Every structure is written in C-alpha cells, then in structure tokens.
Amino acid sequence: xxxxxxxxxxxxxSDGFLSLNAGLDGTESGIKRRKRVNKNKKKxxxxxxxxxxxxxxxxxxxxxxxxxxxxxxxxxxxxxFFVDTGxxxxxxxxxVGKTRPLRIDLILQPDSRVPAPKDVLAHQQPNAKKLRRIxxxxxxxxxxxxxxxKQRLMQKRLGGAxxxxxxxxxxxxPQRDYYDLWGSSETSTEDPYYLEQxxxxxxxxxxxxxxxxxxxxxxxxIAPGGSYNPDFYSHQALLLQAHEVxxxxxKVEQRLQRQLAVPQLSHLRFLSVxxxxxxxxxxxxxxxxxxxxxxxxxxxxxxxxxTTQNTTREKKTEKQRRKEREEKEKARTRLAQREQTDKQQxxxxxxxxxxxLQRRAQVTAQRRQRRQERREAEKTQPRRLxxxxxxxxxxxxxxxxxxxxxxxxxxxxxSLLKDRFKSLQKRNLIEPRERAKFKLKHKLxxxxxxxxxxxx
Numbered sequence: 020x021x022x023x024x025x026x027x028x029x030x031x032x033s034d035g036f037l038s039l040n041a042g043l044d045g046t047e048s049g050i051k052r053r054k055r056v057n058k059n060k061k062k063x064x065x066x067x068x069x070x071x072x073x074x075x076x077x078x079x080x081x082x083x084x085x086x087x088x089x090x091x092x093x094x095x096x097x098x099x100f101f102v103d104t105g106x107x108x109x110x111x112x113x114x115v116g117k118t119r120p121l122r123i124d125l126i127l128q129p130d131s132r133v134p135a136p137k138d139v140l141a142h143q144q145p146n147a148k149k150l151r152r153i154x155x156x157x158x159x160x161x162x163x164x165x166x167x168x169k170q171r172l173m174q175k176r177l178g179g180a181x182x183x184x185x186x187x188x189x190x191x192x193p194q195r196d197y198y199d200l201w202g203s204s205e206t207s208t209e210d211p212y213y214l215e216q217x218x219x220x221x222x223x224x225x226x227x228x229x230x231x232x233x234x235x236x237x238x239x240x241i242a243p244g245g246s247y248n249p250d251f252y253s254h255q256a257l258l259l260q261a262h263e264v265x266x267x268x269x270k271v272e273q274r275l276q277r278q279l280a281v282p283q284l285s286h287l288r289f290l291s292v293x294x295x296x297x298x299x300x301x302x303x304x305x306x307x308x309x310x311x312x313x314x315x316x317x318x319x320x321x322x323x324x325x326t327t328q329n330t331t332r333e334k335k336t337e338k339q340r341r342k343e344r345e346e347k348e349k350a351r352t353r354l355a356q357r358e359q360t361d362k363q364q365x366x367x368x369x370x371x372x373x374x375x376l377q378r379r380a381q382v383t384a385q386r387r388q389r390r391q392e393r394r395e396a397e398k399t400q401p402r403r404l405x406x407x408x409x410x411x412x413x414x415x416x417x418x419x420x421x422x423x424x425x426x427x428x429x430x431x432x433x434s435l436l437k438d439r440f441k442s443l444q445k446r447n448l449i450e451p452r453e454r455a456k457f458k459l460k461h462k463l464x465x466x467x468x469x470x471x472x473x474x475x
Contacts, residue, residue: 054067084131084132084133085130085131085132085133086132087132088132088133172212175211175212176210176212231446232402232446232447232448233398233399233401233445233446233447233448234398234399235399235445235446237442237446238442239442241415242256242257242260244256244257244258244416245257245415245416247422247423247426247429248422248426249422254419254422257414257416258416258418258419260414261414261416264413264414401444401445401446401447401451402447404447404449404450404451405450405451405452407450407451407452407453408451409444409445409451410451411441411445412437412438412441415432415433417432
C-alpha cells in the first residue's frame with residue numbers, strides 16, 4: 020500500500036503529470052512575493068510555511084483516483100481518447116422488460132472508483148484455525164473413504180430402523196429358524212442404540228480380562244513318589260528333592276547367624292594385638308620409601324621440573340604459539356588421513372564385515388530366543404503382588420519307614436484349606452499374606468487423684 024502511494028506521488032511529481040484542477044497548471048499571473056521571515060524554530064516554521072500548493076496538488080491526485088481510478092498520466096491513450104469515424108449511431112430498440120433505476124438508487128451508488136479498504140474484522144471468525152484443521156482432517160478421511168463417527172452412528176441407526184420396519188416372517192414359514200424354548204440364548208428385537216442409551220445392553224468385556232494371570236492348573240497333581248504305595252525310585256527322587264530344599268534353608272539360616280553373630284572377646288584381643296604389632300613393624304618404612312621415590316623422580320627429570328617452573332613463570336612468545344598451532348594442524352591432518360585410510364581399508368574387509376554382521380544377527384536371535392523362553396517360564400512363576408514374597412509350602416513326603424502297608428493305615432497330612440490358599444497365591448489370584456498380629460491391650464486402670472480424695 021505504501022509502495023503504491025509512493026509510486027503515485029513520484030509519477031505525479033514528474034513533468035508529464037496532467038492536472039484536472041485548472042489552478043495547478045502554473046499559469047497564474049498573481050504570484051505573490053514571498054515574505055522573508057525567520058524559520059529557525061519549529062513554531063515559526065509551522066506558522067509561516069505555505070503548503071497550499073501541496074494540498075491542492077494532493078486534492079487533484081485524489082480527484083483523479085476517484086474519477087478515473089488512477090492518475091491520468093498513467094492511463095493508456097485508448098482509455099482516454101477514441102477515434103471519431105463519423106458513423107451514424109444505429110437506432111437501438113428499447114429493451115423490453117427493463118426499467119430505468121430510480122434516482123434514489125443512483126444517488127446511493129458509490130461514485131468513486133477507488134476500491135474500499137478491506138475490513139479485516141469482517142473476515143475473521145473464532146477458532147478459525149481449529150475449524151480449518153477439522154475440515155482438512157474430514158477431507159482426508161473422505162478421500163480414503165472413511166466416514167465421520169456421527170455419520171457412522173446415524174447410518175447404523177437408520178439401518179436398525181430399516182430392519183425394524185421390515186415385514187416379519189410368519190410362523191408357519193417352512194424356512195423359519197428353530198426356536199429352543201429351554202435354551203439360554205435370547206434374541207432381542209429392540210434397537211441396539213436404544214439398548215446402549217438406556218444401559219440395558221452390557222458393555223463388551225475387554226479381552227485382557229479373559230487372560231489368566233498364570234498358566235498353572237488350578238489343581239496340581241502330586242509327584243508319583245507322594246503316593247501311599249509309591250515306586251522305590253519315584254519315592255527316592257521325591258526324598259532327594261525335599262532334602263535339597265532343606266539344605267538350602269539351612270544354608271540361609273547359617274549365613275544369617277554368621278552375619279548377626281557377636282565376635283568373642285578373646286578373638287577381638289588377638290586381632291588388636293596383631294594390628295599393633297604390624298603398625299610397629301611398618302613404622303618409618305613407608306615414609307622413607309616415599310622420600311626415596313620423590314628424590315629419584317627429581318634426579319631423573321631435573322629439566323622437566325625446571326621447564327615447568329619456567330612455563331609457569333614466563334609468558335609464551337609468538338614463535339612458540341605459532342609452533343603449537345602448526346603441531347595441532349599436523350595432528351589434525353594425520354588424524355584425517357588415518358580416518359581416510361581406514362575407510363579405504365574397509366573395502367577390503369567386506370567379507371569379514373559380512374561375517375561379523377551374520378554373527379551379530381545370530382547372537383541377537385539367540386538373545387531373543389532366551390528372552391522368549393524366560394517370559395514363558397515367568398508365566399508359571401508367582402509374581403510380586405504385595406510387600407511380601409511368595410513362600411512355597413513344604414513338600415508333603417513320608418520317610419521310607421513311615422510308608423503305610425495299606426490304604427487303611429494311611430494318615431492324612433497337610434490341610435486342604437492351606438493348600439487351596441497357597442494355590443491361589445501361586446496362580447497370582449491373591450497377594451501373599453501373613454496372619455494379622457493383634458496388639459495386647461492392657462486393662463484400664465482407675466486411680467483417684469489426691470485432690471479428689473481431699474474433697475471426699
């Protein structure tokens with residue numbers, strides 16, 4: 020906008036500018052003599068400056084823009100002039116059905132050819148960016164053939180309504196479905212949308228709730244050695260298993276006892292005496308060795324110590340700095356050459372690189388297989404569901420001399436309730452628990468205060 024107005028002012032200020040105002044053609048004879056006044060201050064400058072010619076010039080420019088839509092000097096000749104060929108105007112037939120507009124309508128029409136400024140507020144709307152994004156997404160879905168959710172629900176309702184409006188099949192039709200009177204399946208003829216809105220239709224159960232937390236069976240079959248009349252080898256294998264469990268338990272108890280055991284007084288005295296004797300024997304040896312090492316280092320590197328002292332004291336010269344920069348540049352060049360050589364050598368190592376990639380792929384596959392096996396094994400193991408860990412129950416096994424001769428002499432072992440409780444814990448259905456500890460509540464004691472005794 021500013022560039023266009025500047026261009027019009029430049030064109031208007033040129034020599035070829037045509038004015039529509041007769042007073043601006045420069046032919047006025049009554050030119051007044053300019054009054055000599057001081058204009059060294061802003062107030063005097065504004066008071067004695069004559070800007071009438073500038074205002075008239077700008078008024079003429081605005082008049083041309085309103086009348087012709089632009090400056091006359093910039094208009095082509097075809098729009099300003101026409102060639103008179105002398106042809107007589109043909110008599111035009113009056114238009115049938117067309118009436119001349121009213122005077123009031125002509126007055127209300129704009130007479131200026133300058134376009135009205137754009138009203139920015141008229142083109143704005145709230146949430147325009149959000150609405151545009153929603154419309155673009157709808158267009159993309161429509162291009163892929165996906166309908167919006169509202170339209171899908173509406174079509175579903177219309178489909179259900181059309182099904183309801185269909186004529187039912189009569190009961191005497193030979194191809195009708197067989198209806199089981201005593202069956203549990205119920206066929207609902209109501210609208211599914213109505214059932215969902217009235218909460219009469221149950222929500223679909225998620226698939227993850229149908230997955231069992233453990234792959235263990237509800238009732239585990241005991242080992243063959245736990246029978247009342249087991250095979251010898253099966254019974255010995257069960258005894259060995261119980262023996263290993265007891266050994267692990269004893270090792271844990273012994274380790275805990277060693278950690279919590281208090282050392283004896285005689286042992287502490289023996290250790291303190293040995294430590295004092297060792298300190299007396301080593302007294303002075305460590306200090307002499309450290310002094311000797313320091314002297315040897317100073318004798319071996321006397322120049323290094325002097326140079327370090329000089330470098331800390333003296334400032335580097337320009338020559339030394341230039342040499343350091345050159346050394347750094349040479350080191351970078353050598354490193355770049357070495358990297359380039361390594362890249363070139365890799366072309367000759369394609370076979371070994373391929374073998375290395377195959378080996379890595381094999382190792383990755385083995386790790387994936389082990390991870391899958393570990394996950395499968397974890398499905399049969401109890402998980403940590405609470406603050407307590409699952410403790411496996413003791414194996415119910417009888418010794419060789421305790422085996423009964425017949426089923427009538429068999430003595431019951433274990434508890435069915437405890438077995439089911441442990442089974443629920445092992446299958447991750449409930450968390451491991453322990454028996455609640457009841458605190459001992461002391462009996463209330465009533466005591467008469469001294470002040471109360473004095474009153475009574």
